[in-house]
Amino acid sequence: MWMKKLLLLCVLGLMAAQTQAAELKRVSFDNGVQLIVEEDHSAPVAMVQIWLKVGGRDEVPGKTGLAHVFEHMMFKGSKKLEAGEYSKIISAMGGNDNAFTSTDYTAYFETIPSAEVNRVLSMEAERFAHLKLRDKDFQSEIKVIMEERRMRTEDDPNSRMFEELSAASLRLHPYRNPVIGWMQDLEALTIEDVRAFYKQHYVPANVTVVVVGDVDFKQVKRTVAKTFAKMKARKVAPRFNPTEPEPLGAKRVEVVIPAQLPLIAFTMPVPSWVPHHNDKQAAAIALATEMLAGGKSAILNQVLVNEKRVAIAAGAGYDPFTMGLDLWYAYGSTGIGQDTAKFEQAFWALMDKMGKELPNERKFEAAKRRMIANTVFSQDSLYLRAKHIGILETVGIGADEKDRWLDLIRAVTPEQVRDVFKTWFIQSRATTGLLLPKAVK
Amino acid sequence: MRLFYWVALIFFGITQAQATTPVQQHTMKNGLNIMLMEAHHVPMVAMKLIMPAGSRFDAQDKGGSAALLAAMLTDHTVKHDYLAWAGKLDDASILLGAGTDKDSLSISLTVLKEAMDEGIDAFSEALLQPGWDKQRFKLKQQNTISGLTKAQEEAGTFSAIAEGELLFPSHPYGHPTSGTLDSVKNITLRDLKTLYAQQVKPVGATLAMSGDITMDEAVKLVQRYLGNWHGAPKKVLADIEKPTPSDKKERHHVMDKHQMLIEWVRLGPSRHDDDYITMMVLNHMLGGGGFGSQLMEEIRERRGLTYGVYSYFQPYETHGAYIIRLQTRSDQAEEAEVVLKQVLADMTSGKITQDMLDKSKTNLMGGFAQRMDSNRERVGLLAMMGFYHRPLNYLENWTKSVESVTLADVLQGAKKYLQPDDWKQIWVGPEQER
Numbered sequence: 001m002w003m004k005k006l007l008l009l010c011v012l013g014l015m016a017a018q019t020q021a022a023e024l025k026r027v028s029f030d031n032g033v034q035l036i037v038e039e040d041h042s043a044p045v046a047m048v049q050i051w052l053k054v055g056g057r058d059e060v061p062g063k064t065g066l067a068h069v070f071e072h073m074m075f076k077g078s079k080k081l082e083a084g085e086y087s088k089i090i091s092a093m094g095g096n097d098n099a100f101t102s103t104d105y106t107a108y109f110e111t112i113p114s115a116e117v118n119r120v121l122s123m124e125a126e127r128f129a130h131l132k133l134r135d136k137d138f139q140s141e142i143k144v145i146m147e148e149r150r151m152r153t154e155d156d157p158n159s160r161m162f163e164e165l166s167a168a169s170l171r172l173h174p175y176r177n178p179v180i181g182w183m184q185d186l187e188a189l190t191i192e193d194v195r196a197f198y199k200q201h202y203v204p205a206n207v208t209v210v211v212v213g214d215v216d217f218k219q220v221k222r223t224v225a226k227t228f229a230k231m232k233a234r235k236v237a238p239r240f241n242p243t244e245p246e247p248l249g250a251k252r253v254e255v256v257i258p259a260q261l262p263l264i265a266f267t268m269p270v271p272s273w274v275p276h277h278n279d280k281q282a283a284a285i286a287l288a289t290e291m292l293a294g295g296k297s298a299i300l301n302q303v304l305v306n307e308k309r310v311a312i313a314a315g316a317g318y319d320p321f322t323m324g325l326d327l328w329y330a331y332g333s334t335g336i337g338q339d340t341a342k343f344e345q346a347f348w349a350l351m352d353k354m355g356k357e358l359p360n361e362r363k364f365e366a367a368k369r370r371m372i373a374n375t376v377f378s379q380d381s382l383y384l385r386a387k388h389i390g391i392l393e394t395v396g397i398g399a400d401e402k403d404r405w406l407d408l409i410r411a412v413t414p415e416q417v418r419d420v421f422k423t424w425f426i427q428s429r430a431t432t433g434l435l436l437p438k439a440v441k
Numbered sequence: 442m443r444l445f446y447w448v449a450l451i452f453f454g455i456t457q458a459q460a461t462t463p464v465q466q467h468t469m470k471n472g473l474n475i476m477l478m479e480a481h482h483v484p485m486v487a488m489k490l491i492m493p494a495g496s497r498f499d500a501q502d503k504g505g506s507a508a509l510l511a512a513m514l515t516d517h518t519v520k521h522d523y524l525a526w527a528g529k530l531d532d533a534s535i536l537l538g539a540g541t542d543k544d545s546l547s548i549s550l551t552v553l554k555e556a557m558d559e560g561i562d563a564f565s566e567a568l569l570q571p572g573w574d575k576q577r578f579k580l581k582q583q584n585t586i587s588g589l590t591k592a593q594e595e596a597g598t599f600s601a602i603a604e605g606e607l608l609f610p611s612h613p614y615g616h617p618t619s620g621t622l623d624s625v626k627n628i629t630l631r632d633l634k635t636l637y638a639q640q641v642k643p644v645g646a647t648l649a650m651s652g653d654i655t656m657d658e659a660v661k662l663v664q665r666y667l668g669n670w671h672g673a674p675k676k677v678l679a680d681i682e683k684p685t686p687s688d689k690k691e692r693h694h695v696m697d698k699h700q701m702l703i704e705w706v707r708l709g710p711s712r713h714d715d716d717y718i719t720m721m722v723l724n725h726m727l728g729g730g731g732f733g734s735q736l737m738e739e740i741r742e743r744r745g746l747t748y749g750v751y752s753y754f755q756p757y758e759t760h761g762a763y764i765i766r767l768q769t770r771s772d773q774a775e776e777a778e779v780v781l782k783q784v785l786a787d788m789t790s791g792k793i794t795q796d797m798l799d800k801s802k803t804n805l806m807g808g809f810a811q812r813m814d815s816n817r818e819r820v821g822l823l824a825m826m827g828f829y830h831r832p833l834n835y836l837e838n839w840t841k842s843v844e845s846v847t848l849a850d851v852l853q854g855a856k857k858y859l860q861p862d863d864w865k866q867i868w869v870g871p872e873q874e875r
Contacts, residue, residue, distance in 0.1 A: 296526070
């Protein structure tokens with residue numbers, strides 16, 4: 001046993017060294033543009049990501065989906081490039097490009113041969129500064145986005161239930177709206193909305209350029225200095241970030257749509273990580289969630305699926321890297337003959353028990369090791385490395401805090417995990433969502 | 442996201458090796474084929490063992506057996522019940538998984554370099570000392586049946602069944618890998634033991650590895666932990682007939698949905714066909730290359746009729762399905778299908794330019810390095826090479842093979858594979874006249 005402990009400590013020690021090995025090089029330009037580079041010369045490949053401090057949270061009521069619509073419009077032509085031409089050029093250099101929009105950010109990325117990095121950065125800057133935004137393209141693209149919504153949400157019973165659940169969970173916070181937008185809003189959006197959004201949010205001070213791969217920082221810095229950093233500085237307003245009122249009691253929402261089997265889920269607003277403000281709290285919530293839902297010995301799976309057999313699958317999720325609040329969730333997918341009421345009862349009995357006892361020591365330690373090992377495994381992907389840097393920077397945590405997060409995880413105590421269950425994961429704070437199948441044709 | 446990213450990547454087929462990371466091969470005394478690419482920049486190792494034990498080896502009316510076997514092998518062992526097993530893997534952050542496709546069953550391991558010994562020990566225990574716990578089997582079977590019931594919420598579940606009926610009647614590729622509600626009920630623990638005893642053997646299997654390890658280290662570890670594994674499978678990979686598609690031309694499964702899922706299907710090339718590379722390039726132009734492909738340009742970019750339209754073929758030991766897929770609001774289904782048909786007709790009638798070909802080739806060749814820039818991607822590729830007996834210089838020659846595809850080749854490929862009338866139509870969605 002002693003031998004084993006020793007071995008695991010060595011593993012942790014080495015992982016600590018390895019996860020901190022890649023140095024971030026950064027520069028801040030006068031107009032507010034940030035550049036962060038992580039050099040990795042193991043393959044002649046680079047990941048370029050342009051991050052914007054704009055997402056679903058920055059939309060006004062009646063205009064949901066606009067940040068994501070805008071993301072699509074970035075591929076519809078600029079002063080120098082025709083609609084679709086951007087992607088064709090990337091393709092011709094053997095690369096791939098795409099983009100994603102979240103509640104807190106929008107990002108555009110390219111995986112390319114590293115020799116093309118400077119050219120791609122110039123192209124990114126050009127479309128950023130000189131987008132065409134023609135109504136003809138908008139009319140076609142909004143149809144595509146409605147199809148995207150039909151595919152991802154309207155025809156997917158689980159997604160549809162989670163969308164309703166999120167909307168019912170929060171009273172004030174913009175996370176209550178789906179990033180893809182409500183269909184009614186999509187139908188009402190116009191090219192004028194898109195143009196106004198561009199003017200307001202696509203400004204240099206909202207940009208972080210992240211490059212990970214076989215590049216030279218000095219060279220990339222020179223290119224960004226000649227492109228993004230040349231744009232005229234413009235003021236940005238503080239981002240919409242209201243304080244969600246504390247829940248006053250349990251809430252419930254039922255979604256009756258064509259489906260085969262029920263799904264039950266619970267959400268609770270919890271704090272995300274604000275460095276030097278709630279370090280211990282956020283790390284403890286993350287570790288508690290990992291114990292519940294991570295690895296093969298995940299507690300939800302072991303207790304609710306294997307032991308009590310009240311679901312065929314169960315899980316939970318926490319995102320510590322947002323702008324102050326996360327809508328924590330847990331779910332149970334019930335199988336034939338399984339009752340959601342029994343799942344609900346067993347779930348809260350488990351939460352209650354975990355709030356009264358210290359966690360199992362072996363599972364507690366294994367969860368810490370898993371979170372650290374997963375960081376090593378994610379080093380295997382340029383995309384994930386760049387994305388993690390971009391998220392931390394864009395939500396205001398700061399990419400330089402990357403390694404300290406693991407220190408915080410290592411420092412969590414069993415008492416802190418127990419207290420998470422007592423403080424945050426309690427029924428009177430939760431909104432319950434139920435997917436109830438309507439007879440399917 | 443502007444487009445599902447992975448779809449475009451998966452079906453490109455093979456990607457390029459970098460000159461700096463050669464493929465190493467070693468055959469163990471028990472016949473196990475080891476393929477390795479070293480990568481020492483991240484202290485981890487990924488591996489994948491692939492064996493001819495996929496769903497085509499499921500017994501008659503017992504579709505889903507191979508998938509259940511894969512789930513059982515990684516759930517517990519004879520030495521550790523499922524709780525102890527989960528604890529053992531989690532203690533050392535060992536990621537152990539298993540999966541199946543039509544031809545193969547595979548077991549995967551991702552582990553930190555420092556826990557390599559414990560990782561391969563666990564890997565070997567899962568492979569060689571199955572627990573066959575009756576209660577765990579029953580639970581897995583019941584959960585599979587519930588999972589398949591839940592999957593009936595998805596249009597794709599029914600299109601997969603329709604693919605089998607139209608392309609592979611009475612053929613081992615005909616049933617979904619996960620089985621069906623009817624077939625999974627028929628499976629017994631004895632069926633899994635039989636499949637295991639017959640097909641889980643080192644001869645014909647490949648162990649692909651990538652990461653912070655050398656061939657010497659790998660051979661020593663494999664000898665130590667898998668050296669006592671012996672035998673050859675009862676049925677070999679090559680023992681399969683070419684499928685004969687049904688005479689039926691179409692299938693419409695009615696579902697209460699907003700969108701219609703449209704699939705056009707036919708048989709595609711096998712892994713061994715001479716025109717495999719030509720077809721990969723041609724398919725990239727048709728609908729495999731995401732934006733810029735003909736289907737995406739015409740159906741999404743010009744007309745806004747869909748979020749995504751893709752084409753891909755499944756190159757197995759013999760001919761698998763060639764599929765074109767899109768979803769659109771149901772009242773636009775016919776309009777989208779007319780465009781789809783026109784794209785096929787145009788390409789068949791020779792409307793493919795040298796410029797289109799050059800662009801696809803450039804994208805495929807240029808994207809070589811990046812499409813295998815992680816250990817987990819590399820082991821997938823190496824496993825395929827070993828399993829389907831690709832030569833060791835396959836990666837080295839891959840770019841040259843793509844480069845050598847001519848306009849005449851793709852025009853001929855289009856005539857052979859893209860004739861609109863040769864495709865069968867599947868619709869899954871609301872009731873609708875066609």
